[in-house]
Amino acid sequence: MESNWAAEHLQVIRTLMERSALYRRALAPIMIFNGVVGLAAAALGWTLKFGSPRVFVLFWAGVSVVAIAGSFLLVRRQALKESEPFWSPPTRRVTQALLPALVAGLMISVVVLVGAGLAAGRHDTLTEVLWLPLIWVVLYGCAFHAAGFFMPRGMKIFGWAFILGGCGLFAVGVPAWASPLDYAHGIMGCFFGGLHLAYGVYLYFTEHRRNAT
Amino acid sequence: MNPEPFLQLDRVIHEKGRLGILSMLAASPELSFTELRDVLAMTDGNLTTHIRTLQQAGYLSVTKSFQNNRPLTTCSLTPAGRKAFANYINLLEQIIRQTKPE
Numbered sequence: 001m002e003s004n005w006a007a008e009h010l011q012v013i014r015t016l017m018e019r020s021a022l023y024r025r026a027l028a029p030i031m032i033f034n035g036v037v038g039l040a041a042a043a044l045g046w047t048l049k050f051g052s053p054r055v056f057v058l059f060w061a062g063v064s065v066v067a068i069a070g071s072f073l074l075v076r077r078q079a080l081k082e083s084e085p086f087w088s089p090p091t092r093r094v095t096q097a098l099l100p101a102l103v104a105g106l107m108i109s110v111v112v113l114v115g116a117g118l119a120a121g122r123h124d125t126l127t128e129v130l131w132l133p134l135i136w137v138v139l140y141g142c143a144f145h146a147a148g149f150f151m152p153r154g155m156k157i158f159g160w161a162f163i164l165g166g167c168g169l170f171a172v173g174v175p176a177w178a179s180p181l182d183y184a185h186g187i188m189g190c191f192f193g194g195l196h197l198a199y200g201v202y203l204y205f206t207e208h209r210r211n212a213t
Numbered sequence: 214m215n216p217e218p219f220l221q222l223d224r225v226i227h228e229k230g231r232l233g234i235l236s237m238l239a240a241s242p243e244l245s246f247t248e249l250r251d252v253l254a255m256t257d258g259n260l261t262t263h264i265r266t267l268q269q270a271g272y273l274s275v276t277k278s279f280q281n282n283r284p285l286t287t288c289s290l291t292p293a294g295r296k297a298f299a300n301y302i303n304l305l306e307q308i309i310r311q312t313k314p315e
Contacts, residue, residue: 006305006306006308006309006312007309009232009305010302010305010306010309012232012233012236013232013236013302016233016236016237016240016252016253017236017237017239017240018240019237019252020236020237020238020240020241020244020248020252206280
């Protein structure tokens with residue numbers, strides 16, 4: 001009986017230790033980097049004026065690869081600088097929390113890409129896939145909200161901003177004055193560029209102030 | 214069975230609330246009062262009392278500062294607190310080993 005009691009105590013200790021080990025690497029540089037990439041990509045997409053949804057999906061898939069690779073390098077640099085293992089338990093938990101929603105977004109994109117390929121040449125497909133950026137926004141928000149349980153509290157609010165913003169735009173629909181493609185790039189630029197950049201700048205100043213105190 | 218490990222258990226740490234505080238701080242360099250309160254689901258008064266007891270035992274240090282013009286209380290383990298916590302874990306493991314059926 002005493003053994004059970006002691007084992008239960010150890011289990012409680014282990015759970016609390018795991019829960020308190022939050023992901024505390026500086027997020028400001030990662031957010032700012034992703035914000036700049038998002039805004040630059042939206043501006044580029046706006047300028048290049050793609051004619052097909054397939055190119056739109058491939059373009060933003062390429063942008064996401066650049067963003068993920070850059071974030072990976074920034075996290076790795078921070079880990080090396082602080083002599084910490086890259087694949088630390090908090091990093092592992094954050095990655096596990098992010099993955100389901102991100103994989104769902106990837107699978108939906110692949111299906112749309114295949115469908116867009118089959119329907120190449122049809123102009124109406126552009127309007128048909130307009131819901132895709134909003135799906136990405138909502139799923140991205142879900143991913144960050146889930147990761148927020150292992151990160152500082154602001155990350156959950158950041159996730160909610162994506163979820164509510166994406167759902168709100170779904171409800172409003174595409175305005176009559178907007179060109180579908182420009183509107184899609186605008187959504188991507190505002191959410192993946194603007195929101196990341198705004199949160200990154202906020203974190204930059206608050207992290208600095210906290211370190212100073 | 215040898216009752217020695219059980220008798221050596223630190224009474225200050227043995228209380229559930231204080232054990233929770235030390236467990237969380239053992240895995241993190243420092244935590245704010247709010248973070249501790251939210252995860253451990255304690256009231257402000259309860260947490261303050263436990264923090265004071267741990268501080269008096271020399272296991273915890275408390276820092277008061279300001280963040281965005283709001284007061285920020287952060288807690289961290291002292292070297293004595295870390296040692297006492299490690300000792301407590303060792304004693305629990307000893308108790309489990311002793312009572313484990315062969």
